[in-house]
Amino acid sequence: MNLYFMNAIERLEYKSDGITGLQIKACALRTMSDAELLLKELNQHVEISSKNRSKDELPFYYLLNAYCHLFIDEFEEANKYSVMAIENFRVCGMTWNEAVGHWVLGLIFRTEKKGYLYLAELDKALAIVSPITADYLAQGGLRICYEMRSGQKGA
Numbered sequence: 553m554n555l556y557f558m559n560a561i562e563r564l565e566y567k568s569d570g571i572t573g574l575q576i577k578a579c580a581l582r583t584m585s586d587a588e589l590l591l592k593e594l595n596q597h598v599e600i601s602s603k604n605r606s607k608d609e610l611p612f613y614y615l616l617n618a619y620c621h622l623f624i625d626e627f628e629e630a631n632k633y634s635v636m637a638i639e640n641f642r643v644c645g646m647t648w649n650e651a652v653g654h655w656v657l658g659l660i661f662r663t664e665k666k667g668y669l670y671l672a673e674l675d676k677a678l679a680i681v682s683p684i685t686a687d688y689l690a691q692g693g694l695r696i697c698y699e700m701r702s703g704q705k706g707a
Contacts, residue, residue: 560655587623611640651680
């Protein structure tokens with residue numbers, strides 16, 4: 553499960569070193585006590601961000617919180633925090649991250665063996681990503697991305 557989560561979480565777009573550090577900690581979880589410690593830290597970040605009205609960081613904390621709850625098999629809490637992350641990404645206009653949130657929620661449903669809900673969340677993620685992809689194609693951005701990955705230069 554950890555590999556699936558890392559694959560999804562690595563696709564989030566953010567600009568905070570603090571979130572990067574928390575992401576690394578989440579991906580390095582090995583024990584229940586590690587997850588519980590990270591949950592305490594995440595809850596502190598949520599509290600501080602809420603007080604400071606830093607809306608842009610909250611959804612990231614919620615999504616990492618969801619993973620920690622998933623790690624310790626608290627599926628209802630994982631689901632709750634994923635939904636909160638998705639909603640906050642939507643409100644903040646972070647469309648790409650909203651799609652990643654649906655992907656993570658789908659992974660939670662997959663872990664719970666709720667395949668129909670898993671597929672529904674993946675469909676939601678694809679519906680969000682499709683227009684983004686179309687815009688990149690229209691602008692030639694996708695070609696540039698492929699060239700950068702392969703080390704080729706554009707003509």
